[in-house]
Amino acid sequence: MPLSINSIAPDFKAHTTEGMIQFHDWLGDSWCVLFSHPKDFTPVCTTEIGSVAKVKDEFDRRGVKLIGLSVDPVAEHMRWAGDILAATGQSPNFPMIGDPDLRIAKLFGMLPEDATGDSASRTAMDNATARTLFIIGPDKKIKLTVSYPMTTGRNFDEVLRVIDSLQLTARHQLATPANWISGEDVVIVPSVSDETARQRFPGGWESPVPYLRLVGMPS
Incomplete structure (x- = not known):
């Protein structure tokens, strides 16, 4: 079944640019934004990571952890960080999950279970549906999910607005x-x-x- 609002966000263990994490343990009792990318070194995603990194303090102020996911290995994420800095003036300042075997993208319903190959054999267009953003609450439940086409950059001011609403209405x-x-x-x-x-x-x-x-x- 596809994940929807009030579904429990799947737990997983994965390598990130900040080390190995067990997702639910890493979440703790925080809010979280998890947003995914179909491939490293893609133009729109490069601007998104730099943009959200610039306003990370706004997410911190709201008690929200940020984590990205891209269908490539962590070593590629580390190389990509240099391009993100050059393009946006901001390095990534939150963990990026490596998902070269597509396991986590499939777990979150962003790619079909029968998707074949690995990150090295697939193009960004093959992974175009891995463009979903999840807001997850302290109860580990998904509070919002929205998917974007590859041609439309995400608006993180809107994500912050939604978080303000979710946190207010939770209280x-x-x-x-x-x-x-x-x-x-x-x-x-x-x-x-x-x-x-x-x-x-x-x-x-x-x-x-x-x-x-x-x-x-x-x-």
Whole structure:
């Protein structure tokens, strides 16, 4: 079955650019962003790794660990790091998983189980579906999954926005509306009765329609 929201993220042992990890142990009780790449030395992925490395402190501030995966060996990742620095001005500052036998890409449903060969025998186009980003919670469950085509770079400001929403709504019985950014009004979820909502939000809320209750974001 394909992984979906609320699936437990698979555990695995793998070599990374920062040593061997057991994924669930490495996660601990942190949030995590795992994002994958179909091949080293590819243009869009080069810009992505440099871009997310530049804002790693924003992920750190939110208690979120970053980890990349590319369908190539760790030794190739280490060589690629020089190109990433030259192209973006930023070296990778988070671990990159080596997956030359496609094992982890298959485990996360990014490549079909019957995919053949290894990283040396496959092109980036052969691995084009290994372009998925997962946000994983402290409970090891997948909170978001989104796949990108090879021609479209990922927007990490949007990833941070989603993390802000996920962390807020994990603490409170709230949701966030379309285009929400941190600090704006939030939505009281339908499972919270009006009576309970009055106790939690004594200042009241706005209801443009009966089932939409907008309230100021709690601090």
